[in-house]
Amino acid sequence: MVKIGVLALQGAVREHVNSVIASGGEAVEIKTVDQLHDVDGLILPGGESTAMRKLIDQYGFMEELRAFAASGRPMFGTCAGLILLAKDLVGYGEPHIGVMDVTVERNSFGRQRESFETELSVAGVAEAFPAVFIRGPHIVEVGDGVEVLARHNGRIVAARQGQFLGCSFHPELTDDHRMAAYFINMAIEAKEKQFV
Secondary structure (H helix, E strand, C coil), X not given: CCEEEEECCCCCHHHHHHHHHHCCCEEEEECCHHHHHHCCEEEECCCCHHHHHHHHXXXXXXXXXXXXXXXXXXXXXXXXXXXXXXXXXXXXXXCCCXXXXXXXXCCCCCCHHHCEEEEEEECCCEEEEEEEECCCCEEEEECCCCEEEEEECCEEEEEEECCEEEECCCHHHCCCCHHHHHHHHHHHHHHHHHCC
């Protein structure tokens, strides 16, 4: 069984934990830097990216998150988590973790009250996946080696680059756990590669 960490500084932590467990993985709420060494994959949940960044800095997580990425273990960013992973952010000079070769624009789908749910075709995951958008970002541009997994009204809303997975929506806020299962499978594959 793989062990999936959920960065538990802010955001929809419990929902991701439940989704990982429902998909047959073991879930760990990551509250200290040391816990990162014991997990096979890491989910960066939705929430508020600016607040998350402050907490990442406050608790000394940034260097360890970049080291986690460098170790080859998978990372999955949802909504604000996608913003944390992106190498480029529209209107901002500096990225956060900055490991996924995508350019992301924040708050692309309106304000909180304009939140909506739709069905998306997500390559490798589902033909009809229930996607909940809450002040979501979208991917404006992808670099070489980035696979676009889903679009909504022409905008890229899910992508994968090797060990990195990102989406604009909140898969954890539904009873459909196929995105979590897809990520767990990424962690299993990465773990198997380490032992080859």
